[in-house]
Amino acid sequence: MADALLEVRDLKVHFPVTRGALLQRVVGQVKAVDGVSFTVRPGEVLGLVGESGCGKTTVARSILKLVAPTSGQILFDGTDIWAMNKAEEAGLRRRMQAIFQDPYSSLNPRMKIREIVGEPFVIHESSIGRQEIDRRVRDLLDLCGLPGRIADRYPHEMSGGQRQRVGIARALALKPDLIVCDEAVSALDVSIQAQIINLLVDLKDELGLTYVFIGHDLSVVKHICDRVAVMYLGRIAEFAGSDTLFGQPLHPYTRALLDAVPVPDPAVEASTEHQVLSGEIPSPVNPPSGCVFHPRCPIAVEGCRTDVPPLQEERAGHFAACSQVRFETPTASPPSIHSPPMP
Amino acid sequence: MMSELAESNRAVVDDAPPRSRWLPWRKQLLRDKKALFGLIVLAVLTLTAILAPLIAPYDPNAMDFMMMEGPSLAHPLGVDDLGRDLLSRLIHGSRISLFVGFSTVALALIAGVALGVIAGYFGGIADTIIMRYIDLQWAFPNFIIAVYLVAVFGTGLANVIVAVSLAFVDDFARIARGMVLTIKQEQYVDAARTLGASHNRIMWRHILPNATAPIIVQATVSVSYAILAEAGLSFLGLGVEADTPTWGLILADGRSFISRAWWIGVFPGLFIMITVLSINFLGDAMRDVLDVREVKAD
Numbered sequence: 001m002a003d004a005l006l007e008v009r010d011l012k013v014h015f016p017v018t019r020g021a022l023l024q025r026v027v028g029q030v031k032a033v034d035g036v037s038f039t040v041r042p043g044e045v046l047g048l049v050g051e052s053g054c055g056k057t058t059v060a061r062s063i064l065k066l067v068a069p070t071s072g073q074i075l076f077d078g079t080d081i082w083a084m085n086k087a088e089e090a091g092l093r094r095r096m097q098a099i100f101q102d103p104y105s106s107l108n109p110r111m112k113i114r115e116i117v118g119e120p121f122v123i124h125e126s127s128i129g130r131q132e133i134d135r136r137v138r139d140l141l142d143l144c145g146l147p148g149r150i151a152d153r154y155p156h157e158m159s160g161g162q163r164q165r166v167g168i169a170r171a172l173a174l175k176p177d178l179i180v181c182d183e184a185v186s187a188l189d190v191s192i193q194a195q196i197i198n199l200l201v202d203l204k205d206e207l208g209l210t211y212v213f214i215g216h217d218l219s220v221v222k223h224i225c226d227r228v229a230v231m232y233l234g235r236i237a238e239f240a241g242s243d244t245l246f247g248q249p250l251h252p253y254t255r256a257l258l259d260a261v262p263v264p265d266p267a268v269e270a271s272t273e274h275q276v277l278s279g280e281i282p283s284p285v286n287p288p289s290g291c292v293f294h295p296r297c298p299i300a301v302e303g304c305r306t307d308v309p310p311l312q313e314e315r316a317g318h319f320a321a322c323s324q325v326r327f328e329t330p331t332a333s334p335p336s337i338h339s340p341p342m343p
Numbered sequence: 344m345m346s347e348l349a350e351s352n353r354a355v356v357d358d359a360p361p362r363s364r365w366l367p368w369r370k371q372l373l374r375d376k377k378a379l380f381g382l383i384v385l386a387v388l389t390l391t392a393i394l395a396p397l398i399a400p401y402d403p404n405a406m407d408f409m410m411m412e413g414p415s416l417a418h419p420l421g422v423d424d425l426g427r428d429l430l431s432r433l434i435h436g437s438r439i440s441l442f443v444g445f446s447t448v449a450l451a452l453i454a455g456v457a458l459g460v461i462a463g464y465f466g467g468i469a470d471t472i473i474m475r476y477i478d479l480q481w482a483f484p485n486f487i488i489a490v491y492l493v494a495v496f497g498t499g500l501a502n503v504i505v506a507v508s509l510a511f512v513d514d515f516a517r518i519a520r521g522m523v524l525t526i527k528q529e530q531y532v533d534a535a536r537t538l539g540a541s542h543n544r545i546m547w548r549h550i551l552p553n554a555t556a557p558i559i560v561q562a563t564v565s566v567s568y569a570i571l572a573e574a575g576l577s578f579l580g581l582g583v584e585a586d587t588p589t590w591g592l593i594l595a596d597g598r599s600f601i602s603r604a605w606w607i608g609v610f611p612g613l614f615i616m617i618t619v620l621s622i623n624f625l626g627d628a629m630r631d632v633l634d635v636r637e638v639k640a641d
């Protein structure tokens with residue numbers, strides 16, 4: 001058996017941009033994901049972070065077999081998910097589940113909670129009968145901290161936090177190995193975020209789950225993830241263990257992201273000079289040449305315009321896609337970010 | 344390993360559930376005066392249609408010795424050129440009008456929604472083929488299409504129903520497709536796919552139930568157009584057999600006698616108008632209550 005539960009190999013997802021109402025012409029490609037590779041080990045929580053539009057959701061949707069890759073492969077337990085037959089696909093659907101971002105859109109408003117959480121059984125184990133399904137639904141609701149009486153409610157009769165718990169219960173129904181959480185808590189109030197995060201952590205320990213955890217709240221990602229990939233414009237900029245990435249970031253983009261996070265201590269916060277990333281994120285239709293980060297990079301050099309930096313292992317288990325990687329002792333704001341490019 | 348802290352995370356110390364936003368739409372409907380008027384008229388009409396033989400004072404085809412008598416106590420709406428009681432004929436006519444109105448819309452709805460959902464859901468070639476046809480049909484007014492189809496199929500009740508339903512298919516297909524294109528993006532559809540739900544399950548269990556509001560509104564409006572279409576076809580002599588009492592046929596008859604016997608033409612016209620008006624009131628109220636904006640299907 002492969003030692004990776006999930007392997008993403010050089011994934012590219014390009015969406016055609018069309019013009020014209022009647023005769024649609026393809027005028028370009030949105031390079032939503034443009035060459036992403038990573039592995040997810042059994043039992044770990046892999047984080048995927050980056051600014052809005054960098055392709056996180058598209059990676060998640062490709063993993064979930066909801067959007068076809070333009071090129072590259074996604075292997076689940078060693079098998080290419082896009083080369084599966086019907087039976088293999090049914091098996092895949094049981095073993096890989098998702099928790100979605102928007103608790104107001106992820107539950108069908110016309111179905112009762114009982115039907116929503118019971119649907120996985122109706123699809124995959126239709127022989128077990130109504131009563132058994134109802135019993136399992138109650139167990140799942142209980143596992144997710146919801147009272148059984150909620151089963152007869154409709155989603156709009158529940159709060160955001162409760163709805164997200166329902167989404168989690170549905171994802172757990174078939175006892176999956178991998179759960180992809182795309183911004184699973186971003187839409188919730190902060191106090192409820194903490195509850196849901198703790199629930200996810202508990203469930204992982206109890207049920208031996210593996211998560212791909214997508215988020216843009218770095219403190220949450222730092223808290224829950226074992227390893228983290230930082231994405232920028234459809235590529236991975238940096239990839240490392242959570243502690244390393246947050247403690248000793250190598251890529252200037254990661255540093256800027258971390259620098260933009262307010263420090264909890266007000267005294268430190270007041271003395272910190274935030275280096276907000278200058279400029280807009282370039283369009284994924286026309287990504288910059290060379291290193292895609294160069295128009296915004298504070299330490300870019302001439303060569304960055306032309307040469308694409310490969311994602312290299314700079315030290316054990318720590319990958320970065322930057323030609324100017326420097327090892328420095330991390331400080332609140334690394335001086336290199338503020339200083340002009342070295343000749 | 345469950346710590347006490349973790350256990351407490353399981354408890355639902357949660358934000359308050361929002362108040363239900365859109366449940367009692369039927370109640371709201373009854374609060375709208377126009378809708379209430381429409382509902383009552385339709386209920387009365389439906390009842391008279393069902394109970395026509397019991398309610399109608401005369402046999403609709405029985406001829407009296409007096410012809411073209413104006414409204415009187417014995418014949419509240421007068422008698423026609425062959426001495427038949429107009430009220431009885433109109434009451435029996437409501438059967439055909441309502442039956443054609445509802446059955447054609449039911450058929451058009453089933454066919455149109457099926458086509459629209461399939462086109463919107465699968466996209467690609469299925470969408471192109473279905474929408475080419477729908478766009479072609481869209482280019483012609485429904486009534487012209489119905490006239491053309493009756494000319495092809497021949498007259499008679501069954502043919503009228505088929506022709507009128509086919510003429511209305513495109514409206515439903517466009518609305519359904521537009522809704523599907525939006526609903527397809529919802530995360531619960533992704534969730535269903537992730538669970539391994541079949542296309543059929545996703546289309547009919549997840550997407551369609553969420554697309555009903557504008558379809559209901561369109562159906563209501565279409566019933567009135569279908570009733571008009573049947574009347575129009577009968578008026579042109581393209582509807583049901585000549586002696587059947589239908590509103591359209593009676594109206595057509597009355598046309599020849601409008602100067603001598605105004606009631607023969609005016610009363611069927613009034614029946615048609617009131618029915619169509621009631622249904623449209625209902626449709627408008629439904630649009631408000633169900634919060635349906637015009638669906639742009641492009």
Ligand SMILES: Nc1ncnc2c1ncn2[C@@H]1O[C@H](COP(=O)(O)OP(=O)(O)OP(=O)(O)O)[C@@H](O)[C@H]1O
Pocket residue numbers: 015016030031032050051052053054055056057058059216284
């Ligand atoms: N179906 C699609 N068709 C065309 N373009 C798309 C499609 N899906 C995503 N994109 C584009 O691909 C890029 C990446 O989108 P994606 O949703 O993956 O980003 P994201 O990192 O998840 O952002 P966010 O944090 O806002 O969720 C965006 O520019 C987006 O507009």
Ligand code: SF4
Pocket residue numbers: 252253291292293294295297298299300301304309321322323324325
């Ligand atoms: S390769 Fe150049 S532009 Fe890209 S991140 Fe490194 S220094 Fe900046």
Ligand SMILES: [Mg+2]
Pocket residue numbers: 056057058182183
């Ligand atoms: Mg996203």
